Amino acid sequence: MKVVGARIPRYDGTAHVTGRTTYVDDVRVPGTLWTKALRSPHHHAAITKLDTSKAEAMEGVHAVITWKDVPLLEYGHLAALGIPADEPLLAKDEVRYLGQPIALVAAENEDLAAEAVSRIEVGFEERPALFDVRQAFDAEAPEIHHEGNWYKHFEEEMDRRQIRKGDIKWAFDNADTIVQGVYRPAAIEHAPIETQVCQVVPEANGRLTIYSCTQALYFSMGVVAAHLQVPLNKLKVVGGTTGGGFGGKVDTATETMCSLLAMKSGRPVKWRWTREEEFLCSSTRAPWHMEIADAVTKDGWILGRKMLTLHDSGAYSRFSPYGLTKHSFHHTGAYTIPNLEFDGYVVYTNRTPTTAMRGFGVTSVSFAVETHMSRIADVLGLDPIEIRLKNANRIGDTSPNGIVYTDPSTVLTIQTMAETTGHELPADYRTMTSEPRSGDLLPEHLVAQLGNPEEH
């Protein structure tokens, strides 16, 4: 092997340290117009009036766009995964989150663009807003989303991700104790040092050159093409340099709007978000609400798990159903729990729409699962490492959705962690392996969940 284990300099290292890396905001195209957005000042409101004529009439303003300028206003970025479109590129009849873009202006300079935005006449009728996912299901909750307050398009139009395995009633009837916990990780802002930014150049041959900070160039190209209703070969997307993304630059948040402004004005257009816009208006990692109730024996077996997850999608779906799906498959963590009752909902609130961030869907459930394991150990008065080793995934165990483990590394990882941190383990725990369960490690209640790794 020439590369694995070798010390290779970063291909972009020299460019980074000499200031030669060209980020989108470093691209210089003569005649570029500055963009500013009119954003919703309300969490939830009907738009009763939208008049851009005064902005358009300003000298130095070359284009103003609203929902009317968008050939396909709603496009589901993950339509290929079955998530239907629900979010307008620019707000039409209503706004559902503070900061939602309503109109954009391209002008000769930043001052003019900002002034033009202030001259757009917009009227609102505020509506009650919903921020707490736990209230979304109440009869008297404000209605956020035109399809109701939670996503309803999982397979066969299920309104939740549901996993049922084994016999949960048996587990709870046979437990020595039930251990409960509620876990609520908060939203996290990606906060890349480079804010969202885009530069679009309308070429003489009718194509658009789009300098994008996207993390997913071909994906964003498809999104832009879909909104604009143009073939892919009309777009030339120049990407590959992102000043930090972490999942927050997959939303294609600027490219389509800049393209529309470039097409309408016939001029190159740039839109660079301020740090305030980045914090207030860009998508975040989702907040989650997770409730776990485990049926456990006094010697530390987890017979069954009931779990309810409410995933805060913010005002629109974006990638949330996908995140929740991954979450559901991992809701037992690295541990084998044979009887399961999992329900997860993608819930809408009037918060900024949430999006991908570093393992989204799974990081939340890992946090909950690991904390809960320690909680169980605490309640039972058992060693928190031993209880993990006992329940750890082994070859032949199955995951919540029935995948057979062929090479789980849980046992070795936990043993190494114990050794490295000086946590003394009894001999029988020190010598555990990932080999298929047998003897004391295969109590009756774990037999039914076994699968055949050969068949995997």
Added chain:
Amino acid sequence: MNLTVNGVTHEIDSSPLTPLLDVLREELGITGAKAGCHQGGCGACTVLIDGEPRRSCLMPVGYADGGEIMTVEGLGTLDDLSPIQQAFIHHYAAQCGFCTSGMLLAGQAYIDHGGTDDEEAIQNALAGHVCRCTGYSKIIDAVAATARGDSFDLTETAVGKHTTMATGGAE
């Protein structure tokens, strides 16, 4: 008003109140210093003025009149990288690279003022600089290495070397 940047003097049209960062990037087209926040909160805009690290997004250009400004482009070139630039390459101190310009210049000023490889002192010198990618330790390693005068073979690779869990890596 005149501005000398990386040894070249330019006549400036912008109002003296315009942030130096915007004059560099927009009027002069020198884009090494980055616009991370325009609030002085991130350090991506830091440049050296008479050898001192300053936030260019906070400095009205009128105050920079008469000073010698160095941006990252003035630290070294592709063919002649400065020691700190080499250190950053060798130690993988840049990932997305957006904070790198500010880190390099603040680090360079620290070393020029006699800074050593003391980790806490380096952290204080770089306290105003935010990095979202690296977790800082490699940046600190690179500055420390530069302070010590380490030399680097930037063409180094270890062909055919395998990593094991015990050694933790090729190093």
Added chain:
Amino acid sequence: MDAATEVYMPGSEEEAIAAFGDGTDIVVVGGGTIVVPEMSYRRLQPAKALMLGRAGMAGIRREGSRVTIGATTRVAELADLPSPLGPCASNVADIEIRAQATVGGNICAGSGNEAPRGDLQGAFLALGATVRSAGAEGVAEESLEDFLPKRRKRLLLDISFDEPAAGAFAGLDRPHTHDYTALAVSGARSADGTIRLAATGAGGSGTRLPSAEAAAADFEAGGQAALGDVTPHDDAIASAWYRTKVLPVLVRRVLTELKESA
């Protein structure tokens, strides 16, 4: 940046005072660390701006035990002064900001929405400082306490104080507050034993703690009494609740340090 702003860059204190006039419609720019971002974000679009950087108003002067600090002295220049001023100034932001920010800009800062501003107000209040300022009705000298309510309408020229017999500073810094000081207490003891205490981050601007001063003989009681002198608020970096929990601790630390340096 509003290209229409009229910019004044006086070369002397006299010129600065003349340009400032009665302070109407004119924004004072010290180092720019607070004002320039406000302009970049268009929250401030002044008709006139007074850039003080070349007005020769910087410097630390001593006459006996009286110290006078010019308005445009950099915050960094105070780092070696004795407590409370030295540690207070050293705790402001980071080395780059300290080298750009001015004493006058810090003292005259408006109260911040997202984080407290004007860290130096606390130290100077504890020192019983006097401010010389210009504006409507001419040049005046008054206590910092009397100056603070008008700080947004006056041009601070310099600030003076008598060196204390002892000083102390305790600041609350949390990793997430990103170099903003969430809460701080400064204290000073004069030669006759009088103790002055002040806090920043527990109200709109620096606040004297007279109840804590009155109870200062008992450090715990003094700490608790301080809560009666402040109205802490929630902001982006700390809650009012948290501030009420920590304030007595900081007061106690300052009182302890003042006693120990007797």
